């Protein structure tokens with residue numbers, strides 16, 4: 001693959017691509033084509049965004065505006081001006097940025113290095129998210145609010161999931177428009193991906209967005225089961241994002257390898273799956289709800305054709321919402337009102353086709369019926385769907401409301417986005433079959449082109465039960481559990497090991513709630529360990545409003561319990577009312593508490609729980625005042641720069657005095673905004689602290705400490721344990737690679 005940076009090479013060309021989009025589909029006015037292609041071959045700027053509701057955001061905005069932008073302004077590299085980061089004009093609240101300094105500048109300019117180090121650490125702790133500009137658009141159009149039930153149907157690697165989760169944690173004041181942080185939203189985001197390893201990636205990413213409202217599932221979105229809650233009620237979604245798998249030619253500026261591989265068949269082959277994912281989403285949406293359908297492809301067969309077919313499946317129930325008033329400043333083009341199908345059938349004049357680039361010699365069938373007639377009995381017939389052709393009512397569907405974003409419009413990647421509203425009064429999801437128990441037919445027609453197990457003919461699917469994706473052999477399971485789902489130590493059978501309808505074994509550790517009301521407490525072993533867990537929780541001094549029944553462990557309670565998770569009530573309800581092997585739940589909630597060993601022996605009385613940095617904002621409002629201590633900026637600096645400072649070393653302010661008399665255990669330290677000679681803190685910091693008899697320690701990892709240091713003191717004052725140093729360096733290397 002050619003280096004992304006530098007002169008364009010002949011590898012960054014594809015005659016089929018140009019012929020298809022320029023002459024066959026005519027996606028752009030002819031006079032724009034050369035500029036479009038010029039941008040397709042340019043290096044993509046780096047873009048990043050900040051979460052609207054997060055407490056750190058005003059601080060980060062301020063530091064970028066007052067430190068980094070002035071620092072990076074007016075500098076030259078090899079005789080050329082280097083542009084400082086600039087605000088994306090269309091991103092709400094000015095929280096999106098782009099900068100386009102090439103890699104070699106980044107490596108050599110010290111000012112750039114500093115800025116990157118700042119970004120790397122803030123990214124690591126979730127204060128900043130690097131994401132392609134156009135990829136930020138779909139979640140913004142969904143307008144997620146804290147009480148919404150949200151499905152991200154094809155979620156991995158999770159950049160849009162992060163936006164959805166952030167929106168769930170953000171309240172916008174309707175009068176002032178101010179954004180504030182919601183620590184414990186009542187809504188949920190279900191992030192789903194059909195590939196097991198990619199679902200695991202979502203779990204990994206979720207550490208950056210700790211939330212009690214997230215569930216990660218590993219399902220084929222086109223067969224997503226109807227989820228149940230209390231009393232067997234189906235869970236209806238308020239918002240669904242279908243960022244479907246696609247041919248990806250909108251990402252050619254980044255994924256230059258696609259130049260060589262691109263061909264017409266890619267988009268045609270994905271159309272059927274894309275349509276089935278969208279249709280399933282439409283059936284799970286609450287009337288009045290919204291779906292965003294998006295792809296990073298410019299191909300109308302993957303975009304307008306999918307939407308047209310889906311809308312015609314539900315006449316009068318959905319509309320493509322006008323979006324021109326949304327995200328002002330974002331330059332976009334309307335959806336296409338017509339498109340053609342490259343069937344690969346040669347015209348009479350051409351007789352044979354030698355190159356897909358020669359699309360003018362394809363016979364142009366203006367309907368599926370005409371195509372079938374001409375190819376009657378031929379092999380080709382099975383490769384295309386009626387749903388690929390523009391329907392007769394194409395002009396009535398509002399396709400002009402779709403957004404087409406092309407690279408040359410504002411120096412981005414290419415993207416397609418459509419916002420669908422389900423009209424109030426439309427039938428509810430309960431009126432539609434659950435695809436995991438009933439076969440669901442596609443509109444029309446015949447067998448799709450790709451040899452893919454999820455793409456089966458309607459008749460075939462009716463005959464065989466729908467299947468979910470297989471798991472890799474090494475699916476995660478606690479080592480105490482054997483393949484029959486029985487705990488080798490306790491002999492208990494757990495519920496979340498099972499076989500899905502397609503035959504793939506789903507092996508995930510179960511979710512066991514630490515609740516005195518749990519009927520499973522009848523089992524004596526559980527009683528013992530659950531009671532220990534409950535007594536651990538009591539020692540944390542959580543007040544009576546804390547929903548302790550929502551704390552769970554990822555295995556039956558034993559003396560090996562290490563991590564305690566916490567979720568909101570809706571997540572809990574979904575976990576309790578759906579067989580886990582059916583919903584293929586990989587992860588849920590936030591790691592709220594961790595075990596802290598207080599003595600050398602593994603004896604239970606020596607164990608305690610501590611607050612985790614990930615979960616602290618979720619639980620802080622439920623904690624008694626006795627567990628909270630206050631520190632000033634000097635003390636914060638000492639806590640960051642020493643690993644286990646003795647209380648006697650922390651002489652600034654009243655921190656040591658107020659902490660000394662407290663028993664050994666887990667505390668929460670609040671650092672109020674303030675200013676010293678070398679630091680300024682613009683917002684209150686809430687951090688977990690462990691206190692032993694004579695010393696204290698911030699329970700924050702190296703990345704977290706570095707991120708706080710750079711925010712408050714402008715430099716990294718944190719201790720660097722030898723083993724961790726390379727990891728921070730590697731991350732800077734990773735960022736350089738991305739640029």
Ligand SMILES: C[S@@+](CC[C@H](N)C(=O)[O-])C[C@H]1O[C@@H](n2cnc3c(N)ncnc32)[C@H](O)[C@@H]1O
Nearest residue numbers: 154155156157158159160193194220221243245
């Ligand atoms: C375009 S990517 C999604 C990108 C993601 N939304 C983001 O912004 O980071 C499409 C994803 O869909 C997943 N996928 C493919 N087929 C699927 C299916 N039938 N059901 C659910 N996910 C699927 C792929 O594994 C891939 O991760």
